Amino acid sequence: MQGVLGSVAPTTLKSYAAAVERFWGFTWGAGAGALRPPSQEEVLRYLAHLRAMGRAPRSMRHDLAAVSFFCKALGFPDPCCGFIPRRAIEGWARLAPPLPDRRRPISLSILRRILRVLPDLCWSSFEVQLFRTAFSLAFFGALRVSELVAGSRADTNGRALSFTDVAWSPRQVLITIRHSKTDQRGKGAAICLRASRQGPVCPVRAVGAYLRVRPSRQGPFLIHGDLSPLTRYQFASLLRACLGSAGFPPSEFGTHSFRIGAATEAANLGLPDKAIMAVGRWRSRAFRSYIRPQWATGH
Structure with missing residues (x-):
C-alpha cells in the first residue's frame, strides 16, 4: 500500500485524498463505519451532485480519478472504469464548454x-x-x-x-x-x-x-x-x-x-x-x- 501511495506526487495524493473524503462523505455520510466497495450507481449519483453544484468537467474528472485510484489501492473493483461515468462527463463538457483562459501574458x-x-x-x-x-x-x-x-x-x-x-x-x-x-x-x-x-x-x-x-x-x-x-x-x-x-x-x-x-x-x-x-x-x-x-x- 505504501508503495502504491508513493507512486504519485505528494500534492496529487493530498488532493486525491480530499476528493475521496468528499465522495465517501456524500455517499455514506459521517460515521458510516467500515469502508466498502462503492458501486457505479453511487459514483453516478455523486457526479450528478457535482454537476448540480456547478463543478467543471475537469474537476469532476479529477474526483473520478481519485476514487478510481483509492479503490484500486484498497483492492476494490474500480467503479469508475465503465462507459457511462466517463461518457457522462464528456457529454456535460460538450454541453457547457470551458471558458477560455483569459490571463494576460507578462511580456x-x-x-x-x-x-x-x-x-x-x-x-x-x-x-x-x-x-x-x-x-x-x-x-x-x-x-x-x-x-x-x-x-x-x-x-x-x-x-x-x-x-x-x-x-x-x-x-x-x-x-x-x-x-x-x-x-x-x-x-x-x-x-x-x-x-x-x-x-x-x-x-x-x-x-x-x-x-x-x-x-x-x-x-x-x-x-x-x-x-x-x-x-x-x-x-x-x-x-x-x-x-x-x-x-x-x-x-x-x-x-x-x-x-x-x-x-x-x-x-x-x-x-x-x-x-x-x-x-x-x-x-x-x-x-x-x-x-x-x-x-x-x-x-
Whole structure:
C-alpha cells in the first residue's frame, strides 16, 4: 500500500485524498463505519451532485480519478472504469464548454516595468534582489511557479528550485528542473539562460547580483534574509502589488502569466514551433494556447 501511495506526487495524493473524503462523505455520510466497495450507481449519483453544484468537467474528472485510484489501492473493483461515468462527463463538457483562459501574458515590456517598481514595494535591498531574480527566472525560463518556489514555509517536498540546481557564470546560468507537472517521475530537464543586453531584465545579471548577497546555504535557492523560503503566496502577492503599481490590472494576470508571456514573446519574435516548445519544455502543440498575440506589445 505504501508503495502504491508513493507512486504519485505528494500534492496529487493530498488532493486525491480530499476528493475521496468528499465522495465517501456524500455517499455514506459521517460515521458510516467500515469502508466498502462503492458501486457505479453511487459514483453516478455523486457526479450528478457535482454537476448540480456547478463543478467543471475537469474537476469532476479529477474526483473520478481519485476514487478510481483509492479503490484500486484498497483492492476494490474500480467503479469508475465503465462507459457511462466517463461518457457522462464528456457529454456535460460538450454541453457547457470551458471558458477560455483569459490571463494576460507578462511580456518583456511588462517585466521591465514590474522590476522598475520593486524598490518602492520591497522593504530591503535584499528583497529587491530576491524578487528581481524570481520574476526574471520565471519569465526567461518559462517556469511554472511550482518549479521555482516553495508551496509554503513548511513545504518539505523539495520540488522548489534548490541552491544546487543553479550554476552561475557571468555569461550564463544553468538551471536543473528536477520535477515538474509533466515530469512526476523526476527525469529532470536542464535550462540554459544566456546573458543579454536587456540591462535590469537580464536573468544572468539578476542571479549574479542575488548570489552576492544570498547566504551560502543549501536548501531552496530563493530565500529571504532570515533564511525562510520564498513561497508561492509571497510570490503572487508581490506580483499583484507590482502590477498595480505599474498601472496594470492585477486581476487580469496570474503567476502563470510569466510562462504565457514567454511563449507569446517567442512567437512574436518569429521562433518556429519546435523552438517555442523547447523554451517551455512543451511536448505537444498545447503551447499554442499560451500564445496571446493581442497582448504581444504588453500595453
